[in-house]
Amino acid sequence: MSTDPGLRRLALGTLLSAFRGEQAPRWAVDLLAEGLAGHVLFGFNIVERGQLATLSASLHAARDGVLIGIDEEGGDVTRLAHHSGSPYPGNAALGVLGDPAITRRVYRTIGAELDELGLNLNLAPTVDVNTADDNPIIGTRSFGADPQAVAAHTAAAVLGLQSAGVAACAKHFPGHGATLADSHLELPTVDIDLSVLRGRELPPFVAAIEAGTKSIMTAHIRVPSLTGDAPATFSRAVLVDLLRGDLGFDGVVVTDALEMLGAARHAGSVPAGAVLALSAGADLLCIGADVDEALTLACVDEIVAAVHDGRLPVARLEEAVARVTALAEWTRQGDRTDREEPGVGYPAALGAVRIEGKLDAGTPPLIVQLESESSIAAGRVPWGLGPHVNSAEQVRVVADQTDAAQLRARAGTRPIVVVGRNVHRLPGARALVEGLAETHTVTVVEMGWPSSWRPTKAQAFITTWGASHANGRAAAQTLGLAA
Template identity: 55%
Template sequence: MSGSPLRRLALSTLLPAFHGHQPPAWALRLVEEGLGGYTLFGYNIRDAAQVSALTATLRAVRPDVVIATDEEGGDVTRLHYADGSPYPGNAALGVVDDVALTESVYRAIGVRLAAVGITLDMAPAVDVNSADDNPAIGTRSFGADPARVAAHGAAAVAGLQSAGVAACAKHFPGHGATVTDSHLDLPLVEAPLATLRERELPPFAAAIAAGARSVMTAHIRVPELTGAEPATFSRRTLRDLLRDELGFTGAVVSDALEMRGASGAIGIPEAAVRALAAGNDLLCFGGELAKSPDAEAVVEKTVAAIIAAVVDGRLTEDDLAASAARNAMLGAPAAPVPVGGYDDALGLVAARRAVRVEGPLPAGLAGAVVVQLMPPATAAVGEVPWGLAPVLPGVHPVADTAVVADLVSLAGDRPLVVASRDTHRHPWARALVESLAAAHPGVVLVEMGWPAAWRPAGAGYVATFGAAPVNARAAAEILHLC
């Protein structure tokens, strides 16, 4: 069945990845045989000219191939993986609460993506971040208020799609109430359907009303809705709720099936079959698999599993054909790509408006000692440069609490500025800041993650609502460090 119509249909539902700056021969062959498309990650991207050449190579094989990436702005960036995003992320845009600004930022992101041939952006995240300890969403969210998230999610969709790039509202039915990362396990949301309808669903309804061409599923379990399975495998979630109740007619895109929340116990091929049966159209594989020599083999095993599922009656050719048609629409521009570029200053302007200062700050900050704590990055963010270190010389990296006395001695009579992100989620980082504040009178915490309820007693507090270079520059200006 290597060249059969059924194989072509099975391939059309898959969105894997490959490693490197140009597609290998097997990746091009699969596009020719009908593969839905590819997701580009940081390891695929060197600069704009190289990405343009890569996408042109893929499109020369088949013009409607989907070329996707995760470009959320702020902490999650692929196009700017080497240097950090020039735009603040959703939390910063949400706290500014100017929907016109959000639309402009996302239009600028879309223009950059369209210029290098990317047709689908896995953004915006429209999760309502109702859990301060959420390790997966945090600053990727526009906030904790459903109405605000809905307004900005709709603006983000409009901005992206005005630039000719399909938007993907994620992570349905809402990942914001979780305290587990679905890359590592299957998160549980113990909430009644009434709560979901009031809290999680309004942003998705707004994104759909704004014309979002795709919606991404979440690998989360909501017992009242999904039973024992993740939402990605739930017909009730994807067909009854998303399509029938919310009226979504575009492509349903799965979150990465290599994540443990989806395939940890069953493997990617079986996860793919269950996801298609539930109502997904396009199946992401994720970025880690592409680094493995098994990447092509897993695609082939998944194709074989889908074909077998059709033969066994678990899937139908008609459903695969409908998915193939919806997916093909994501390989074409959502609108004519606009003429003109983007405002290079827009990101910094937005980041400046987002900075919030609580309480008095010590004098003499221009001469402060600056340190940066190094909590681990989440899987979604990856190893993107972040914080004050990329924008200021002489920043001291700190990875444990053993250096408190040394830092106090180093600062002497000068203020001590501590940059960190999600400090409240990392006991060692929280303890270090509290110890510094107790031992030194001029400590300022620059919180570059989600600003939870915790505050370090005796320290100044500056919240940037994101850790991108523009967030760091805005904070450095406020503190007179540059």
């Protein structure tokens, strides 16, 4: 452990740690008192609203100016509602709805909820332009594939959150929407030149900056024309030359979780990544979700050692802490000009539903939900039509382990509704749907990011553009099956 108290406090002031459990362990509170910037809360920290409010109050009591962050994107990525699914439709649905005023109202309400619970830094919105249909980590977290439309919704989301006194964090700079790999698991490459980046990936970040976003999160992606072999999180060309120099951003640069393999493998360790990120121009370092006291202190010690051995100028560390301190002060003084609108998410989700083909009312169908893995960002959150339907039988199946003939026999004379996320990517799903449609009226409900694939014999194809609680209710209402 460092013996230099001044440097130790500075190092602590750049870190967002995390902890397991529904109450803060002693070390997590003690480090806040010693200068730790804050903590990020995850679903495993949250049981219900009263418990969460008590938890956040215990963290704020450690000292003034504590940052408490959370990934509350709405839609598929929710921490507040991880037990039931979010009451908000998520970015893709808001983008399809096409009304930035509604996006602002949704994010204002999310912000008001967070503020009421003592959470002051929302690691949202996701502003990546999702140009890859098979993007495994962004997808419905994006407002869409058109840079200018995404930019308009980005500005609305930032303004909505910050009108409630909660700092926004536009992510993932310089743009994660064109990747076919998940940076939690590897280092994705986006091999484009700067002109493409400026025209496609950057407009939403420009809009976020113009809207006054207090922070921007880095991406663990490689853009060879800018970053060489390194991820953007460790690239001064991205964080200083491009983001601060060209785009004029003067707020806090936040890293995506340094434990993610897209960063940790390149750096060699999480503490080494902390030094590389600070050296590149980052200010506030998310360590990750699987964090304890030992890892947090290892990051502190490595930062202090880097100052001593010349890898990290102390002025760079002081600059980062000054920005983080100013952000925390803004969250304490920010105007709460707007408050929440309970229920705003459900009509928005319904308005985003798109129907291709013909829907038949009448006989309750057999509902077949296709099992799929959750993304690491979303975690295991309930999804589907389950709680929204009371008049139809529902079964859950693994597509490539299911016999279409058996499902047809189970359905009998009933129509079949197949519900899935990214159906076109699920092994065996296309063949299963086509097999069911050979003899039955089939409707497909796509709750992920749709591709160009449409089953040739299905009667209808419904796209909800997300799998939140609100999206599920909207699908049930569209099918005439709502409880």
